[in-house]
Amino acid sequence: MLEHKVTMHVHLVTTGTSIVANALKKDISEDIKNTLIKAKLATPGSPEDLELKEHVSITSRVFNEVYTIVVKDPYTMSAELNSLKYFLENGLVDKVLLLSTDTGVGYFCSSIVKKYLSEKAGIDTEVKVVKGFGVVFEEGLMSLLDTACKLISEYKKAGHKVYVCATAGFKPETSFLIIAAFLLNVDSVYYIHENFREHVELPSIPLTVKAVYLNELKKIYEREKLHGFLPADEIEENVLKELSERRLVTIEDQKKVKLKKWIKVLLPYIES
Incomplete structure (x- = not known):
């Protein structure tokens, strides 16, 4: 410390x-x-x-x-x-x-x-x-x-x-x-x-993550720790599509949502 x-x-x-x-x-x-x-x-x-x-x-x-x-x-x-x-x-x-x-x-x-x-x-x-x-x-x-x-x-x-x-x-x-x-x-x-x-x-640009995306990313993060993934049907379809297109998550077998490894590292430090 x-x-x-x-x-x-x-x-x-x-x-x-x-x-x-x-x-x-x-x-x-x-x-x-x-x-x-x-x-x-x-x-x-x-x-x-x-x-x-x-x-x-x-x-x-x-x-x-x-x-x-x-x-x-x-x-x-x-x-x-x-x-x-x-x-x-x-x-x-x-x-x-x-x-x-x-x-x-x-x-x-x-x-x-x-x-x-x-x-x-x-x-x-x-x-x-x-x-x-x-x-x-x-x-x-x-x-x-x-x-x-x-x-x-x-x-x-x-x-x-x-x-x-x-x-x-x-x-x-x-x-x-x-x-x-x-x-x-x-x-x-x-x-x-x-x-x-x-x-x-x-310039110190105040970067933030949209609340709707951050909440879902944190939900995936917590569920991954417990079960290894979050079921895709527990995320709004348009939000999941956006997260996938931005390469923040992967979707396995069209139903298992997991965070990209680099997001998993960064996420605990991002404030809500």
Whole structure:
């Protein structure tokens, strides 16, 4: 349980692989370059991918050489640090939660960002590896929503300001994260505009779910916990059609209604 003492500025930041991509443009040792290339092109979970994860160590030449490059030019080398620049310079960062893909290269980049923020900026930083994120779409999406919603809810309830950075990572998953962020009333969603390279904060659109749909979704949620599904004849036909067309539910054998997995994760955090 978090203690509510002083209001903190807490940033959830999805992390990508910009550090590795930018390091490959630099004059680095040939063996280190080969290691980075192999990892960047590797299938998630493969030996080549996991090898880079093993380099997250203060004794690793690969880690130390890439980190040294980042320290010299952090905002060019890291999309995550560049996104945080405005907030860092204005004293609006007290804690950073890095949401890492479930890959070796993702964890490697996240760990370098963590080291920089901890050592050079004095920011309390954690890496949260999101299971399946960047590997299997549906599993990764569910894990990302679950992790992010729990963190947002926890810090908001403790009275802290919560920001979501949507610059890095995979765009489809990040889009769902933005929707979840608005539904949970975060204080700001921001990113670096690709064309203008400027810090942009998205308007805090007050997203809600229509009461008639939310009530039915919650009814399905509760019945699924008890019986595994809700009979289709217990939902108004037009409402069920709308929920199905919006891909919020599945209908098995034309009579068993179940929530989509990602909705099942998000629903407990949506207020009536």
